[in-house]
Amino acid sequence: MSEQSPSSSDAHPGTSSERSGTRRPDHVPAAIGVLGGGRMGAGIAHAFLLAGSRVAVVERDAASADAALQRIRESIRRSVARDPALNEVEITGRLTTGRDIAAFAVVDLVIEAVPEDRELKEQALARAEAAMPADATLASNTSSISIDDLAASRRRPERFLGLHFFNPVPASALVEIVRGAATDTAIVENAAGWVSSLGKTPIVVTDSPGFASSRLGVMLGLEAIRMLEEGVASAVDIDAAMTLGYRHPMGPLRTTDVVGLDVRLGIAEELERTLGERFAPPDLLRRMVAEGKLGRKSGEGFYAWNEER
Ligand SMILES: CC(=O)CC(=O)SCCNC(=O)CCNC(=O)[C@H](O)C(C)(C)COP(=O)(O)OP(=O)(O)OC[C@H]1O[C@@H](n2cnc3c(N)ncnc32)[C@H](O)[C@@H]1OP(=O)(O)O
Numbered sequence: 001m002s003e004q005s006p007s008s009s010d011a012h013p014g015t016s017s018e019r020s021g022t023r024r025p026d027h028v029p030a031a032i033g034v035l036g037g038g039r040m041g042a043g044i045a046h047a048f049l050l051a052g053s054r055v056a057v058v059e060r061d062a063a064s065a066d067a068a069l070q071r072i073r074e075s076i077r078r079s080v081a082r083d084p085a086l087n088e089v090e091i092t093g094r095l096t097t098g099r100d101i102a103a104f105a106v107v108d109l110v111i112e113a114v115p116e117d118r119e120l121k122e123q124a125l126a127r128a129e130a131a132m133p134a135d136a137t138l139a140s141n142t143s144s145i146s147i148d149d150l151a152a153s154r155r156r157p158e159r160f161l162g163l164h165f166f167n168p169v170p171a172s173a174l175v176e177i178v179r180g181a182a183t184d185t186a187i188v189e190n191a192a193g194w195v196s197s198l199g200k201t202p203i204v205v206t207d208s209p210g211f212a213s214s215r216l217g218v219m220l221g222l223e224a225i226r227m228l229e230e231g232v233a234s235a236v237d238i239d240a241a242m243t244l245g246y247r248h249p250m251g252p253l254r255t256t257d258v259v260g261l262d263v264r265l266g267i268a269e270e271l272e273r274t275l276g277e278r279f280a281p282p283d284l285l286r287r288m289v290a291e292g293k294l295g296r297k298s299g300e301g302f303y304a305w306n307e308e309r
């Protein structure tokens, strides 16, 4: 029996007859699965719910599943507060959260969003593909791990790709589609249509370390941390150099707080391995992660965060 609990109705994430047999570009998937309902998984769930999909979020235990449910509900409430035309009950009625992977039995798409760790991702992807329909698409939200590496142990590498969403998902206009050597062109085109149906812009990137986004963004973040370590300027002033001087919406240290220092460390380690020493994580970053200073989610990073997390 499924341990997946509907959020506010008996809604199940789709039946095979309800799933989109013919997948058209710019057409929202009828049902998706999200594996890992943390910061990004919750944001991805929110985006597809608002577009009209049924969404099943699978977490590793009941407590995490409940936390994911609260996260997504809060995000939906924020959207409803901005747009009263949205029907909160109807939207949350299409959401289930739980720990039973059987919830992926009737989805068009599964997006893996577990932490940035190769071993964890391999295990999560293997679990997902054993549970999902053979004709569904499997995607990873990885920030830096090679899609070709992850594809090597996939059952259907031609239906596997990277779908890299950005944080915060509700406010981000971009999704980076990472095409592996084995990914079918039709799968890439279909995914681009789904991204468009979310009101976001897809860019298609050939698999390479850090893709188009993380390779640049992480370099800026790591250099800012090294500058802070060297006493070049305060965190506030380093960030001001980029917000006021370069008109970035946020400085690289505040962005690192928003992303999560642990997440940035995981990405830097992966890029150091694949691209070399220039991505070596600064000692300060390692130290802060070891001390539990993870940024906004822990309440402290380069800044103090008293706001709602
Ligand atoms: C690590 C990786 O692999 C990749 C990454 O993601 S790296 C990180 C990339 N992200 C960045 O660099 C962030 C850059 N910063 C920004 O874009 C902006 O500073 C910011 C969006 C974070 C905040 O900007 P802001 O103007 O204060 O936005 P804010 O008013 O809070 O929200 C913007 C919109 O998103 C909506 N929104 C934001 N968070 C939301 C949430 N959790 N739920 C629902 N809606 C939300 C708001 O309602 C608002 O919508 P409207 O414009 O329709 O009113």
Ligand SMILES: NC(=O)C1=CN([C@@H]2O[C@H](COP(=O)(O)OP(=O)(O)OC[C@H]3O[C@@H](n4cnc5c(N)ncnc54)[C@H](OP(=O)(O)O)[C@@H]3O)[C@@H](O)[C@H]2O)C=CC1
Binding pocket: 035, 036, 037, 038, 039, 040, 041, 058, 059, 060, 061, 064, 113, 114, 115, 116, 117, 120, 124, 141, 142, 143, 144, 164, 165, 166, 167, 258, 259, 260, 263, 267
């Ligand atoms: N943070 C960011 O700005 C961005 C991150 N990413 C990428 O997205 C992915 C997730 O990052 P993020 O959302 O920040 O991380 P979080 O730590 O916020 O979320 C990860 C979630 O996965 C859950 N989880 C862990 N193991 C499993 C498992 N075996 N099965 C199911 N769920 C599991 C965790 O549960 P629990 O809480 O119980 O540990 C947690 O809820 C990473 O690959 C990251 O690189 C991509 C873009 C931006």
